[in-house]
Amino acid sequence: MSTEIQKKAQDALAMVEEVNAVILPEPGEAGAVISLEEADAPVGTEIRKRMDEIDMGDTNSIVSFGSAAQAELQEISQSMLQGVRNKDVGPAGDSLRGIVTTIRGFSVSELDVRRERTWWEKLLGRAAPFAKFTARFEQVQGQIDRITDDLLKHEHTLLKDIKSLDMLYEKTLAFYDELALYIAAGEAKLKELDGSIIPTKEAEVQAAPENDQVMKAQELRDLRAARDDLERRVHDLKLTRQVTMQSLPSIRLVQENDKSLVTKINSTLVNTVPLWETQLAQAVTIQRSAEAAAAVRDANDLTNELLTANARNLRESNKMIREEMERGVFDIEAVKQANADLIGTIEESLQIADEGKARRAKAEEELKKMEAELRDTLASAKARRDGVGDNAGTAVPGA
Known part of the structure; x- marks a missing residue:
């Protein structure tokens, strides 16, 4: 791994520690919606403010009741989706698997310079074992440099995602609390409608002149229909709040996974990759030492063979010469x-x-x-x- 990449990995370590140090707030008690009667003064003021958004004569105000709370959350979600729309799925995991596969593909048996090439290797003109090993080492080194640079890019992307998830979590939690205010406001409005507004309207219908009863009755029906719409809207807000509550741990889970992956990537860059390179360098040095030792051994073996062969040849030739010297012109047996x-x-x-x-x-x-x-x-x-x-x-x- 180059010095520049190693420096980048060390710099990224501070960012990893920073995102891991962030502690996100936890949501309040599940399903706790404080009613207007039970709310303190500040919360009561916020509930009444949202009640004022309801116009029983305007259907759109009922249909869109509570939608403003989701606007900021939607902006953050769209921003994150825009950033990952064209991103490949799981590139950091693929890079980790790639680097592990690269190292595991290194065969120790190829270090044996005395290994005879197979018939197939000779047919294909493949390099001798040590030459092949050297080329393989150079290829591995290049792969490590490229993959470490790629891992750094993924690490920075994941760090940005983690920060975005922090914002998304905070906004989702705020939206969750905001929904509680809207639900409380809706329920208070329904209670107000059922307790005073609708009964008052019913009394007006009964007290109205006969000529105006039809119009008053229609207004009462419209008010009751709007009341039912508001009740359905409040029910939808309760469902939305429940789904929002379920999304909070999901966001935390994704974020924790990203943090774990970032930590793993950084550990691989800072610790594992240099260790692999050190081991590979040792493997090359050991191989070269083994090759030198084998050359020395072959030289010694050749020297011993020459000494033995010369001694044997000297003995045989001396015997032959001495026998010929001691023979007469004619052998007595002849x-x-x-x-x-x-x-x-x-x-x-x-x-x-x-x-x-x-x-x-x-x-x-x-x-x-x-x-x-x-x-x-x-x-x-x-x-x-x-x-x-x-x-x-x-x-x-x-x-």
Whole structure:
């Protein structure tokens, strides 16, 4: 809240205290109308003055009897209605609800800078949480400034309404007391009519010559009709007084509500709004501290990770290097395996050679056997040829 608005709120506080200090008079005993006989001299004079306004020969004076008392009250009412004719209903209440909604709409979860943006937020290109929070804070601050200024306007309007209601209440109370005088005057006039004027007129009708009796009788009927009109008018004034009496607490109730609302608005401007702004400022400071702490923590975590990773890598690389340094040109296992493979190869070669030699010896035996069998067969065939003579065998070359 700006300094100017805060100063206006402090200045308005004096006006609030002023209107709250006003004590309005209370109406007299309900329904108490003092008759002319019971009234003291000043009140009796006022009652007779209003009785003089009644002209039994003038119907308008009877119909309008007591209407003058309402003229000033009507002027005040019309003035107030003129001022509120185009005014929105409940703007101050809407402003209070608006400022509460604005503050309640502030989400603490949006302060978390580590919160991952949702898929929908990324799709819409929404700002990161802290950037969104900062923009939200600026918007709230602007709303508070506008609403506080608006509340000040409503406060001044309500203060004027309260003062107008003070005047309306006083004039309504005066009208209520004035009606009592008119009712007393009307009842005194009716009593006078019933007690002396009408009986005297009746006597005049009876005593009048026959030629004048018709006119006198008509005057008596007119007087009685006027008397009945006056009685109805007095009854209407009694009803009006009763309604007026009922409007007095209504005016007080509306006024008390306005006073309560003005007090609430002023308390909101002077106390609540600065407290909200302080809390918001603290929230921003706390968030910035949390962000700085998170950055320091991330840096420390990175340093620890680098130290751990470097130590692990150094150990692994040192092990690899030392193992390679301690190895010979050829690994003994490799040499041993190669030697075993060579021995196996030699043994296999000797075994294959022995098997080949054995197979060759066996083959030679087979060849000799086959050769012997072939010689025997050829010899047998030659012998048979020489003995028979007619069977020619196949000659064997070189035989």
